[in-house]
Amino acid sequence: MQDQLFAEIDKRTQLAQSNELEMLTFYLADQQLYGLNVFKIIEIIETPKELSRIPHSHPAIKGEIDFRGHPINLIDLGEYLGMAPVDYLHQVSYVLICEYSTTTQGFLVVQPNILITKGWEEIIKPVGALYEDSCLTAITYHEGVPIQMLDVEKVLNEIVGINITISQDLIEKSQSIVRKEHHILAVDDSKAACFLIRAVLNQMGIRHTVVDEAPKALEILEKSIDDSGKSSFTLVFTDLEMPIMDGFTFTRKLKQNPRLSHIYVAVNSSLSNKSNEEKAQQLGADDFVPKFTPDNMARIVIEQIEKSTRSAGPMER
Numbered sequence: 001m002q003d004q005l006f007a008e009i010d011k012r013t014q015l016a017q018s019n020e021l022e023m024l025t026f027y028l029a030d031q032q033l034y035g036l037n038v039f040k041i042i043e044i045i046e047t048p049k050e051l052s053r054i055p056h057s058h059p060a061i062k063g064e065i066d067f068r069g070h071p072i073n074l075i076d077l078g079e080y081l082g083m084a085p086v087d088y089l090h091q092v093s094y095v096l097i098c099e100y101s102t103t104t105q106g107f108l109v110v111q112p113n114i115l116i117t118k119g120w121e122e123i124i125k126p127v128g129a130l131y132e133d134s135c136l137t138a139i140t141y142h143e144g145v146p147i148q149m150l151d152v153e154k155v156l157n158e159i160v161g162i163n164i165t166i167s168q169d170l171i172e173k174s175q176s177i178v179r180k181e182h183h184i185l186a187v188d189d190s191k192a193a194c195f196l197i198r199a200v201l202n203q204m205g206i207r208h209t210v211v212d213e214a215p216k217a218l219e220i221l222e223k224s225i226d227d228s229g230k231s232s233f234t235l236v237f238t239d240l241e242m243p244i245m246d247g248f249t250f251t252r253k254l255k256q257n258p259r260l261s262h263i264y265v266a267v268n269s270s271l272s273n274k275s276n277e278e279k280a281q282q283l284g285a286d287d288f289v290p291k292f293t294p295d296n297m298a299r300i301v302i303e304q305i306e307k308s309t310r311s312a313g314p315m316e317r
Helices: 002-010 153-160 167-178 192-204 214-223 247-256 276-284 294-312
Strands: 020-029 032-037 041-048 063-067 070-076 092-101 105-108 111-119 134-142 144-150 183-187 207-211 234-239 265-269 288-291
Touching: 020 092, 020 144, 063 105, 070 294, 092 111, 092 153, 111 134, 144 153, 153 192, 167 192, 167 294, 183 192, 183 214, 192 207, 192 294, 207 214, 214 234, 214 247, 214 265, 234 294, 247 265, 265 276, 276 288, 288 294
Parallel strands: 032 144, 070 105, 183 207, 183 234, 234 265, 265 288
Antiparallel strands: 020 032, 020 111, 041 092, 063 070, 092 105, 134 144
């Protein structure tokens, strides 16, 4: 059964995006269903009985395991969420080997379940004060059963830590070229990613707007077009995985709109493998930057500011 599941994952990760999510569902210790985009999954393995402990690490990091000759973190997702730790020494359990922004992580789960396909419009973003600091980023349903989707980027930020500081030379460069006319738009549903984006752009001293849904971003962009047909935004950063409309669809709609197609779009995603970068470029994306690489994000902003300044002539600071 597991071999068949692994083969199906490999097949589905080759599918083109059409505002659909290919999701692996799995169980944690609470026996509820959770879901993860298969595009992030490299492999599923049975949990090894031997691992290397990491001193002074987060309690949810059980240690390091060997994956293809390289050590990776083994993170008990359920324990992080307040559940009982998985007893991987005495019970069969599994590790989802995943790629996040050029890093490889192992997530310890009780049992993989099934693969399902959902349109992003079927993915519901929870609202309310209860979810403001929660790791729950979305919910969907399959045959009446709720499937919870976690903000894994937030999990990694709190467990492993994420660098949000850009290099001093890039800060100094941005301070010398940023003008009040420059404005960055970013769209991402992850709280951790939005925090990083704001932190980078604040360090650069550049005006920015951050929204959590692609339709909101499209509406803002439409309203940003002036009488000359130009947008007031210097560039747009977009995530790929978002409820309602994914980043692939957002990029395609933006680039197919004659009023918006001139806007520079940089995909900013933890789906950082080459195939997703190529798909984004095929749909019109101008650049691709893995999430949680603040210097790379800053360089793209600086390049586009310099380009816009050259084309527009001197601007007022």
